[in-house]
Amino acid sequence: MMRLQSQVKSTSILYRWLGDRIFTVVVVLLGASIILITAGMAWVLFDEGGLALREFGFFGFLSGTTWDPAVQLQFGAWPFLFGTLVTSGLALLISIFPAIAVGIFSAEYAPKWLSSLIDNLVQLIAAVPSVVIGIWGIFVLAPWMRETVYMPIYLWAETSAPGLIPILGHPIGYGMTTATIVLSLMIVPYTAALSKDAIESVPKEQREASRALGATRWEVIRMAVLPYARSGILAGTVLSLGRAIGETMAVAMLIGNKNTLPFSIFGAGATMPSVIVNEFREAVESLHLSSLMAIGFVLFIIALIVNLLAAWIIRKYSISGGKVV
Amino acid sequence: MDYKSIKKFTMKILNSLKTLTTGNKKLPQTASGLALATHPQSGTDAASHIEIGAGSNAHSSVGSAAKPARMETRGLTVMYGKATGVHNISIPIHTRKVTALIGPSGCGKTTFLRALNRMHDLTRIARVTGEVLLDGKNIYDSDINPVLIRRRIGMVFQKPTPFPTMSIFDNVVAGLKLVGIRNRSILNEACEKALRQAALFDEVKDRLGDAAVSLSGGQQQRLSIARALAVEPEVLLMDEPTSSLDPQATNRIEELIHSLKKEVTIVIITHNMQQAARVSDYTAFFYMGKLVEMGKTKSLFTNPRQKKTEEYITGRFG
Numbered sequence: 001m002m003r004l005q006s007q008v009k010s011t012s013i014l015y016r017w018l019g020d021r022i023f024t025v026v027v028v029l030l031g032a033s034i035i036l037i038t039a040g041m042a043w044v045l046f047d048e049g050g051l052a053l054r055e056f057g058f059f060g061f062l063s064g065t066t067w068d069p070a071v072q073l074q075f076g077a078w079p080f081l082f083g084t085l086v087t088s089g090l091a092l093l094i095s096i097f098p099a100i101a102v103g104i105f106s107a108e109y110a111p112k113w114l115s116s117l118i119d120n121l122v123q124l125i126a127a128v129p130s131v132v133i134g135i136w137g138i139f140v141l142a143p144w145m146r147e148t149v150y151m152p153i154y155l156w157a158e159t160s161a162p163g164l165i166p167i168l169g170h171p172i173g174y175g176m177t178t179a180t181i182v183l184s185l186m187i188v189p190y191t192a193a194l195s196k197d198a199i200e201s202v203p204k205e206q207r208e209a210s211r212a213l214g215a216t217r218w219e220v221i222r223m224a225v226l227p228y229a230r231s232g233i234l235a236g237t238v239l240s241l242g243r244a245i246g247e248t249m250a251v252a253m254l255i256g257n258k259n260t261l262p263f264s265i266f267g268a269g270a271t272m273p274s275v276i277v278n279e280f281r282e283a284v285e286s287l288h289l290s291s292l293m294a295i296g297f298v299l300f301i302i303a304l305i306v307n308l309l310a311a312w313i314i315r316k317y318s319i320s321g322g323k324v325v
Numbered sequence: 326m327d328y329k330s331i332k333k334f335t336m337k338i339l340n341s342l343k344t345l346t347t348g349n350k351k352l353p354q355t356a357s358g359l360a361l362a363t364h365p366q367s368g369t370d371a372a373s374h375i376e377i378g379a380g381s382n383a384h385s386s387v388g389s390a391a392k393p394a395r396m397e398t399r400g401l402t403v404m405y406g407k408a409t410g411v412h413n414i415s416i417p418i419h420t421r422k423v424t425a426l427i428g429p430s431g432c433g434k435t436t437f438l439r440a441l442n443r444m445h446d447l448t449r450i451a452r453v454t455g456e457v458l459l460d461g462k463n464i465y466d467s468d469i470n471p472v473l474i475r476r477r478i479g480m481v482f483q484k485p486t487p488f489p490t491m492s493i494f495d496n497v498v499a500g501l502k503l504v505g506i507r508n509r510s511i512l513n514e515a516c517e518k519a520l521r522q523a524a525l526f527d528e529v530k531d532r533l534g535d536a537a538v539s540l541s542g543g544q545q546q547r548l549s550i551a552r553a554l555a556v557e558p559e560v561l562l563m564d565e566p567t568s569s570l571d572p573q574a575t576n577r578i579e580e581l582i583h584s585l586k587k588e589v590t591i592v593i594i595t596h597n598m599q600q601a602a603r604v605s606d607y608t609a610f611f612y613m614g615k616l617v618e619m620g621k622t623k624s625l626f627t628n629p630r631q632k633k634t635e636e637y638i639t640g641r642f643g
Contacts, residue, residue: 205482205484205486206486206488207447208444208447208480208482208486209482209486209488209549209552210488210499211444211447211475212442212444212475212479212480212482212553213475213476213479213499213500213503213552213553213556214472214473214475214476214500214503214504214556215472215503216472219503223488223499223503224488227488227489227490227491228488228489228490230490
């Protein structure tokens with residue numbers, strides 16, 4: 001013990017006191033900066049979008065159905081809000097069950113090597129740049145969908161149910177349906193990975209308790225695993241919705257970019273991110289630019305709501321140490 | 326076709342599949358593959374005795390109280406990869422008696438206990454050889470469905486394991502719902518019976534709909550026992566059921582074990598010598614994965630044949 005004591009470097013009291021202070025200051029500054037940056041972003045979007053928001057009113061802007069930067073200089077975000085909600089919501093609906101199934105398979109059924117292979121592939125899909133997925137959509141998916149799905153249905157509708165034509169829209173290949181399908185593919189990895197994490201964190205005791213009651217594999221999942229993992233799965237789903245809402249490039253490449261309602265099933269549409277990326281370069285009118293900024297502000301608020309919702313779900317439904325918190 | 330009739334139809338198909346896979350053609354067909362037979366010796370409160378049909382034909386239509394299962398192990402060995410969990414254990418599990426497994430940590434008690442209802446099936450690296458005979462039939466035979474075995478041989482764990490999203494009632498009847506019993510009055514009756522057996526009914530009878538996790542630790546453990554009892558197992562395996570409980574709750578569980586052995590064969594692991602002496606009829610002492618000795622609890626504690634046993638029970642090691 002004595003020998004160890006003699007090895008300890010003598011450090012002055014001042015050094016210790018000062019070191020502690022400096023470290024604290026650095027950590028607090030860096031930690032606070034993230035709050036400042038976020039608040040600053042919100043403020044800039046709000047400030048820059050202020051012109052449009054004052055001109056049309058916040059709710060007027062949201063519910064305005066005309067987006068005409070050329071002639072009337074009338075800006076309403078409703079077409080894009082609508083396009084975003086429909087594509088993201090449907091993409092979530094399409095992807096949620098396959099994604100949870102991937103999570104269950106990887107966590108419960110697959111042998112270890114297959115499970116890690118799946119995990120890596122899922123991460124790979126998530127890592128593919130969205131512009132690459134967009135290219136694939138343009139050259140592969142959209143033409144294929146046009147030839148095998150849209151055209152036959154359109155031709156059938158033309159002869160047998162002409163009333164459906166306006167709802168179906170022009171089968172150009174680029175439109176709401178194509179964008180929704182690509183979106184759903186893009187968010188599968190997020191839901192799957194988060195579901196798998198949630199399923200894996202279910203305690204062994206819960207599984208064994210249901211096994212000991214004579215539950216089969218599927219019954220263990222239904223009785224012990226999924227109820228326990230529900231908060232993680234739900235939160236993962238909501239975060240995936242956030243991804244879908246914010247997805248820009250692939251959607252802008254595939255949705256056809258039509259600024260006026262009504263949108264149709266196969267026909268072109270637009271989302272909030274897609275209209276921003278398509279128009280900000282040519283927005284010369286300050287009201288036009290301000291309107292795009294205001295859309296950015298709305299997106300920011302939606303992202304905030306989605307994240308708060310996910311946090312709330314985790315708080316409300318999560319289970320720790322056998323207790324419902 | 327409404328939802329209910331589709332469900333009924335699916336259940337029917339599943340049941341016929343179940344019968345096929347278990348090879349039990351004699352099983353009377355009811356809504357769930359369960360035989361609902363009138364209990365020959367039952368008291369007033371249990372008019373109908375629910376009996377889990379299983380693969381063994383020695384035990385097909387008589388209630389468990391009438392003809393309880395005989396159980397023994399022969400040369401039971403469990404390996405984890407290359408490491409041996411327990412080696413060559415051959416002991417009888419006396420019917421409607423309490424058998425305590427004692428021994429220092431890591432001696433293989435839990436490994437042995439989990440081999441008795443095929444819980445090792447869930448661990449990929451564990452390999453079981455030897456036999457566990459239930460009514461003369463090896464439960465590791467290839468024609469045995471482990472799910473049905475676990476319905477006959479229930480298990481209670483070290484920590485209480487209520488299903489946290491379920492109510493008290495749903496927890497107790499979870500095993501019954503698994504076998505397809507949906508009839509509310511049967512479930513109510515079974516729930517009350519199991520809770521009474523577990524000495525929990527009076528404490529929770531007014532709040533059966535509450536979340537199971539609102540109960541205290543001791544109550545949760547009794548709930549876990551009630552849940553295991555609700556499916557009317559013939560054998561109940563308990564892995565240190567009182568290790569996470571305070572003395573008072575421990576006391577209640579011990580009383581419970583005492584009253585349960587009238588109907589159920591119990592195998593209990595305990596680290597507490599006094600507890601083993603208090604609750605068990607037979608005691609088996611394990612050391613380093615091997616059985617050192619087994620005998621009547623009284624004689625094992627007062628007059629151990631092996632030196633190791635004496636050293637352990639007098640607290641010289643372990």
